[in-house]
Amino acid sequence: MSLIGKPNVGKSTLLNRLVREKIAAMSWRPQTTRNKITGICHLEGGQIILMDTPGIHKSTRKLNEVMVKTSLSTYGDVDLILFMIDARQGFGDEDAFVLESMQQSRTPKILVINKIDLIPKARILELTGAVNAKETFIETVPISALKSDGLKLLEQVLLKHLPKGPRYFPEDMITDAPEEFLIMEIIREKVFKLTAMEIPYAVAVLVESLREGKRGMLVIDATIFVEKASQKKIVIGSGGTLLKKIGTHSREEIERRLGNKVFLNLFVKVKERWRDDVRALKEFGYTHGLH
Ligand SMILES: Nc1nc2c(ncn2[C@@H]2O[C@H](COP(=O)(O)OP(=O)(O)OP(=O)(O)O)[C@@H](O)[C@H]2O)c(=O)[nH]1
Ligand SMILES: [Mg+2]
Structure with a gap:
């Protein structure tokens, strides 16, 4: 499962929350993440293997090109794509750019609306409707990664849609990063x-x-x-x-x-x-x- 979105929407914060340990760098600045990093979430119902990726954005620098290619390269490797947007900022051009990048991919997509602690509840419904009109998502899950709100539901949704398989990693392993x-x-x-x-x-x-x-x-x-x-x-x-x-x-x-x-x-x-x-x-x- 791959976490995809524009910079700064909270992908790394979610990865760390689901893994229950801080493994990915987080900051209030966009473009914090530069490499993909795998996290393993151990649940009673199974293991969820998550991949945090750099925020997808436009830039002419080689480093940024590499960062974006890293994110795009995960589409073919995973069973699910989590497309994350920032609830307060809503769905903008930068999100449309990210969504466009996954149009060719046949991997099922889940819409994750993050930072719902910053908006009134009514706005969640509005956003859900607006973004689902642009693309087919198999589920929409509103969360606050920072406040750990909605994460139990997200875990259940992920378990439901991920294919069943053997447990790949030992219980105490939360990442394969060196x-x-x-x-x-x-x-x-x-x-x-x-x-x-x-x-x-x-x-x-x-x-x-x-x-x-x-x-x-x-x-x-x-x-x-x-x-x-x-x-x-x-x-x-x-x-x-x-x-x-x-x-x-x-x-x-x-x-x-x-x-x-x-x-x-x-x-x-x-x-x-x-x-x-x-x-x-x-x-x-x-x-x-x-x-
Ligand atoms: N209020 C609020 N802030 C959040 C939430 N989730 C993340 N943030 C904040 O958003 C900022 C960006 O978080 P990151 O997890 O680094 O975002 P990212 O999507 O990994 O960003 P890049 O690595 O740059 O693509 C940080 O200041 C987080 O504390 C949330 O649910 N609510
Ligand atoms: Mg990040």
Whole structure:
């Protein structure tokens, strides 16, 4: 099952809620997610395998092209597409663009209207009617991912429509993403939240090494790449204060996630125009559709 929608509608928030653990980066900025990430939701009635994807949008940059291709590539791999819209913003041109991208796909679609905590109830019915007039959805489920409202119903709807099969994953497994990826995303999310303007978008993170240090401590070396020397200066901050804050916030979350004490070494480097540089994109793990 794939979570699809324009940026910022709440796809990653829903993934984390259904998995009952934070595995996907979330922020109030659009285009937070850049890779797909699989989450596994264990229920009495079965396992739901969910895929969070980057928000589909228009852009001329290579990175953004790769992000969108990553999302589109999931259509053929899944049994269900969850098309998510933001209840407060309603259905706009950007949503129409996303819907158009799935027109060719024969995968059944469910409409998820998220952020219903922000609108009056009557508006839900109105939106349901308006969006269902544009496309055939097998179900419409209004939810608030943030407030965990409507999620029980959504789980039941998903179980009903997903084909029955063996349980693929062990009960304690919530993602198949490698540790390096989860760590990279935690650091990138902190940069997304602690920097402003164009900086979050100019940042890529690479986990260079993971090794066991003294007393079972996990030692992590990671590099934050930016596109310009001026951005590097900002990410480091005066006297290194911002980098320190990014490091502390990241380390605390990595420790919670891995259940291990962590020593995090963060470096900042400039890689000019990496967002349009195929080699750099590959190095950073943004590979979909690149040759
Ligand atoms: N009020 C409200 N806010 C929500 C809800 N779900 C998500 N949000 C907020 O919406 C913002 C975007 O959430 P994300 O989960 O990062 O959105 P996304 O669709 O994954 O965004 P991209 O990765 O950029 O495509 C965050 O600030 C969330 O807290 C909701 O049900 N209600
Ligand atoms: Mg996301």
